[in-house]
Amino acid sequence: MLFILILIICTILQFFTPWWVVMLVPFLLALWKSEKAGRTFLEAFGAIFLCWLVYSFFIHFKTAGILTSKVAEMLMVKSSMVLIAVTAIIGGLSAGLAALTGYFCKKAFLSNSAEAKQA
Amino acid sequence: MKIFKAITLLVVSGAVFFVFNNKTGPLPPLGSFSSPYTGFWQNAENRQIEKDLSLSLPGLKDEVSILYDENRVPHIFAKNDYDAYFTQGYVTAKDRLWQMDFQTRFAAGRISEVVGERALELDRYKRRTGMLLGAEQSLKGMMANPKSKMVVEAYTAGINAYIASLKPKDFPIEFKILDYKPEQWTLLKCALLLKQMTSTLAGGSDDFYMTNILKTYGPSVVKDLFRDYPFREDPIIPAGTKWTFTPLKVPPTPSSFIAMMTDSIRPQEKIEGIGSNNWAVAGNKTATGMPILANDPHLDLTLPSIWYQIQLITPTMNVYGVSLPGAPHVIIGFNKNVSWGVTNVDADVLDWYQIKFKDNKKEEYWWNNKWNKVTKRIETISIRGGKTLVDTILFTHHGPIVYIDEQKPFKDNVPVGTAMRWIAHDQSDELATFYKLNRAKNYEDYREALKAYTAPAQNFVFADNHNNIAITPNGKYPLKWKEQGKFVLDGSDPNNDWQGWIPAEQNPTIKNPERGFVSSANQSSTDPTYPYYLNWEFAPYERAARINRRLTQMNHITVDSLRNLQNDNFSVQAENLRTTMLSLVDQGQLKKKEEIEGFRIMNQWNNFYNAKEIAASIFDLWYNQLNNSIWADDFTDKGSIMRFPSRDRTTQIILFEQNSKWVDNLSTPQKETLADLATISFISTIDSLTKKQGPLGEKWQWGYVKDTQIAHLAKIPGFNSKHLFSGGSKGSVNALNHNNGPSWRMVVQLGQKVKAFGVYPGGQSGNPGSWYYDNMIDTWSDGKLNELVYLLNPTPDKRIISTVKLKK
Numbered sequence: 001m002l003f004i005l006i007l008i009i010c011t012i013l014q015f016f017t018p019w020w021v022v023m024l025v026p027f028l029l030a031l032w033k034s035e036k037a038g039r040t041f042l043e044a045f046g047a048i049f050l051c052w053l054v055y056s057f058f059i060h061f062k063t064a065g066i067l068t069s070k071v072a073e074m075l076m077v078k079s080s081m082v083l084i085a086v087t088a089i090i091g092g093l094s095a096g097l098a099a100l101t102g103y104f105c106k107k108a109f110l111s112n113s114a115e116a117k118q119a
Numbered sequence: 120m121k122i123f124k125a126i127t128l129l130v131v132s133g134a135v136f137f138v139f140n141n142k143t144g145p146l147p148p149l150g151s152f153s154s155p156y157t158g159f160w161q162n163a164e165n166r167q168i169e170k171d172l173s174l175s176l177p178g179l180k181d182e183v184s185i186l187y188d189e190n191r192v193p194h195i196f197a198k199n200d201y202d203a204y205f206t207q208g209y210v211t212a213k214d215r216l217w218q219m220d221f222q223t224r225f226a227a228g229r230i231s232e233v234v235g236e237r238a239l240e241l242d243r244y245k246r247r248t249g250m251l252l253g254a255e256q257s258l259k260g261m262m263a264n265p266k267s268k269m270v271v272e273a274y275t276a277g278i279n280a281y282i283a284s285l286k287p288k289d290f291p292i293e294f295k296i297l298d299y300k301p302e303q304w305t306l307l308k309c310a311l312l313l314k315q316m317t318s319t320l321a322g323g324s325d326d327f328y329m330t331n332i333l334k335t336y337g338p339s340v341v342k343d344l345f346r347d348y349p350f351r352e353d354p355i356i357p358a359g360t361k362w363t364f365t366p367l368k369v370p371p372t373p374s375s376f377i378a379m380m381t382d383s384i385r386p387q388e389k390i391e392g393i394g395s396n397n398w399a400v401a402g403n404k405t406a407t408g409m410p411i412l413a414n415d416p417h418l419d420l421t422l423p424s425i426w427y428q429i430q431l432i433t434p435t436m437n438v439y440g441v442s443l444p445g446a447p448h449v450i451i452g453f454n455k456n457v458s459w460g461v462t463n464v465d466a467d468v469l470d471w472y473q474i475k476f477k478d479n480k481k482e483e484y485w486w487n488n489k490w491n492k493v494t495k496r497i498e499t500i501s502i503r504g505g506k507t508l509v510d511t512i513l514f515t516h517h518g519p520i521v522y523i524d525e526q527k528p529f530k531d532n533v534p535v536g537t538a539m540r541w542i543a544h545d546q547s548d549e550l551a552t553f554y555k556l557n558r559a560k561n562y563e564d565y566r567e568a569l570k571a572y573t574a575p576a577q578n579f580v581f582a583d584n585h586n587n588i589a590i591t592p593n594g595k596y597p598l599k600w601k602e603q604g605k606f607v608l609d610g611s612d613p614n615n616d617w618q619g620w621i622p623a624e625q626n627p628t629i630k631n632p633e634r635g636f637v638s639s640a641n642q643s644s645t646d647p648t649y650p651y652y653l654n655w656e657f658a659p660y661e662r663a664a665r666i667n668r669r670l671t672q673m674n675h676i677t678v679d680s681l682r683n684l685q686n687d688n689f690s691v692q693a694e695n696l697r698t699t700m701l702s703l704v705d706q707g708q709l710k711k712k713e714e715i716e717g718f719r720i721m722n723q724w725n726n727f728y729n730a731k732e733i734a735a736s737i738f739d740l741w742y743n744q745l746n747n748s749i750w751a752d753d754f755t756d757k758g759s760i761m762r763f764p765s766r767d768r769t770t771q772i773i774l775f776e777q778n779s780k781w782v783d784n785l786s787t788p789q790k791e792t793l794a795d796l797a798t799i800s801f802i803s804t805i806d807s808l809t810k811k812q813g814p815l816g817e818k819w820q821w822g823y824v825k826d827t828q829i830a831h832l833a834k835i836p837g838f839n840s841k842h843l844f845s846g847g848s849k850g851s852v853n854a855l856n857h858n859n860g861p862s863w864r865m866v867v868q869l870g871q872k873v874k875a876f877g878v879y880p881g882g883q884s885g886n887p888g889s890w891y892y893d894n895m896i897d898t899w900s901d902g903k904l905n906e907l908v909y910l911l912n913p914t915p916d917k918r919i920i921s922t923v924k925l926k927k
Contacts, residue, residue: 014154014156014157015156018151018157018287019139019140019150019151019154019156019157019158020136020139020140020150020151022154023132023136027132052153052154052155055155055156055160056155056160058155059155059160059161059163060160060163062163062165063163063164063165063166063888064166066163066164066166066888066889066890067159067160067162067163067292067887067888068163069837070837070838070887070888071159071837072837073836073837074296074835074836074837074838075146076836086153087153087154087155087158087160090139090149090150090153091153091154093135094135094136094139094150097128097131097132097135098132098136100128100132101125101128101129101131101132104121104124104125104128105125105128105129107121107124107125108121108122108124108125109125111121111122112122
């Protein structure tokens with residue numbers, strides 16, 4: 001569920017917002033609906049990883065890789081494919097971490113309010 | 120525990136966000152930079168350009184059509200001049216915004232704002248040489264002329280119209296890499312760009328070195344080794360030309376003193392290679408019976424190129440050529456009736472004055488037998504990361520004091536500084552010249568256009584449809600006594616100040632000379648009979664000699680034969696020296712097989728610096744080593760910075776003064792002969808080539824040794840051109856070096872229907888993600904030219920690939 005939500009919302013929102021929306025949206029969504037730490041991370045990571053991978057692949061092929069190889073050399077990664085993978089990992093990692101943070105914040109908040117109720 | 124986990128993750132996420140959102144060292148902000156929505160991916164362009172576009176641009180007065188041809192050259196059809204310059208600004212910014220931003224920042228001493236402290240010294244130097252003051256003066260000059268004012272305002276508005284249309288994802292990739300934003304373009308930036316050209320072409324000075332040599336060796340050595348006229352020369356205005364004017368009285372030479380000079384900062388040195396060739400051939404020597412003009416300016420080769428091709432068509436003009444991104448007009452080009460081109464003159468328009476301060480406060484200086492007030496200009500340099508540096512620049516009436524000697528505490532002598540008198544600080548309006556040239560119809564228009572020109576002085580070559588050809592080493596020249604400014608001058612004596620100007624109409628010029636051609640290659644402007652002093656040293660004569668020899672021999676000249684001449688790799692230097700140098704070598708000392716083989720190859724060489732010539736690699740290094748072994752012991756490590764005598768003087772010694780006392784190496788006990796030096800330097804040449812290129816073979820070919828590459832302006836890895844395998848050398852007509860050379864080659868055949876050809880090593884787009892970033896390099900590297908698309912009306916033909924309509 002989280003995966004689909006993040007994927008749809010971020011894919012659309014990024015056309016109008018700065019890049020860090022891929023951290024903000026997963027964080028907020030995870031606050032709202034997240035169940036397990038590992039799964040939360042993976043779903044968010046996967047959503048943005050996929051989103052950035054597909055879009056950068058699309059641009060790479062549409063432009064015949066004219067810039068990919070040059071930037072790959074600039075960043076000292078081995079090839080265009082590696083650069084596409086690095087791109088997707090950077091996006092995925094940002095989203096995954098933010099979602100995980102959301103999950104733990106939710107946990108902390110809930111346990112706090114539970115403790116408060118018991119008292 | 121849970122709270123602890125939450126806080127830990129908040130911290131980690133925050134840190135990741137921070138790192139991905141900010142620059143770390145040379146790395147761009149990785150989050151925004153690699154996002155396919157906002158990052159570098161957005162700078163990748165399709166090969167197919169959209170065929171037709173329509174845009175509305177506030178600021179235009181009327182409709183404009185831009186037709187892009189297959190090399191992405193814009194052909195701008197406007198109904199009035201304002202719109203043409205507005206659109207020139209717009210399209211240039213579209214293709215070259217980052218280059219324009221960076222070059223003007225460089226000129227203004229504002230690189231630290233972008234890259235941080237490592238550019239601080241550079242920024243200080245730029246400001247201390249009065250670049251901003253010069254640009255302000257230049258702007259005053261432009262604004263005083265209604266036409267220039269209109270042009271520069273329209274151009275600036277066009278650039279800003281483009282900048283206003285950008286979202287962060289659209290920023291040129293270098294902004295994303297260096298993590299900063301495009302800022303508003305200003306009128307001052309146009310002036311700064313032109314000043315930067317003056318700095319490149321007329322901002323070098325050897326006065327310090329010459330002064331040190333004079334102090335160390337005395338005047339007779341200077342007279343002998345640093346002569347005021349070369350022993351072999353082929354001046355631009357043919358020797359023996361009669362001067363038809365009555366010259367002004369030249370000021371008398373004062374007796375002056377030279378103070379002690381020590382400083383750690385070196386002024387910009389003169390570099391050979393920042394030169395150019397141009398020529399025009401009269402109709403009686405061409406196949407068509409009409410003149411043909413050629414020009415190739417040599418500058419540092421970069422991506423994006425320093426040039427941008429453009430055609431501007433309005434009711435008042437139809438001009439095609441190359442422009443400088445950041446300045447309006449066409450700088451080198453042609454129209455229906457005329458063509459013109461430029462090479463650098465290298466007149467002495469930058470002098471240094473010793474300043475005597477009253478005391479350490481440096482508030483007053485001695486000049487004209489009284490104390491005069493020093494003015495101060497505060498320069499604030501912003502550094503990336505929020506720090507600022509405040510630098511106070513002292514100004515005398517000569518100009519800024521660029522170097523202030525560190526006062527030694529144990530000495531109480533009067534501190535000494537040097538003030539810079541530079542033509543670039545004067546009010547000027549170079550745009551007026553190009554405004555007129557772009558619209559010129561005949562020789563009179565050309566002469567009229569040249570009057571307004573100040574700096575950097577250029578040899579303006581010209582040809583028109585009335586079968587006239589002409590050349591004028593042109594600029595605003597100070598009226599000097601002979602050798603004024605060859606050394607550092609005494610700044611307290613008014614006789615050392617510039618005393619006025621050579622009248623513009625008395626600048627050297629020649630029209631339709633008998634030999635049927637005019638040419639220049641940065642050599643001496645005139646023979647010694649010209650009544651005024653322009654400089655004591657110009658570029659070596661070899662390129663000029665070759666051009667003039669070839670043009671003299673050629674008849675039925677075509678565009679193609681001139682293209683071949685532009686690509687001529689012959690070395691007059693090798694022709695002059697090779698056999699003598701070989702005869703000096705003691706062959707008995709050549710033991711290694713490389714040495715013997717190298718000698719044999721040298722013996723058979725035809726003096727052409729072609730890409731495949733091994734001999735060219737050997738000769739080039741050998742001459743440098745020999746030159747070094749003659750002079751290094753005399754002109755380095757003498758306690759002050761010096762320079763070597765010219766190539767001309769060295770050639771003279773190798774050929775005719777082999778027993779000169781300068782030959783002996785002072786640092787060895789024995790007495791060396793020139794034969795010893797030639798032999799030792801030959802052996803060491805072979806040795807270093809072996810070390811660098813491996814055993815003698817294909818890798819020794821000149822194309823590999825020279826290893827030409829066209830680097831990105833900010834030297835960003837991955838954005839440079841491939842390595843090119845090419846011929847040519849500093850001393851060849853094809854003056855192609857490791858990283859500088861013919862930055863634009865143009866050949867224009869005048870006639871009823873003008874036909875023009877040209878190419879530069881790069882592409883119209885400054886975007887590494889564009890197909891037009893470097894698409895012309897191969898054509899250029901192969902020595903070919905593109906036919907230039909000269910449109911008379913806005914009807915697209917097969918060479919036009921897209922049309923953009925601009926509306927109000």
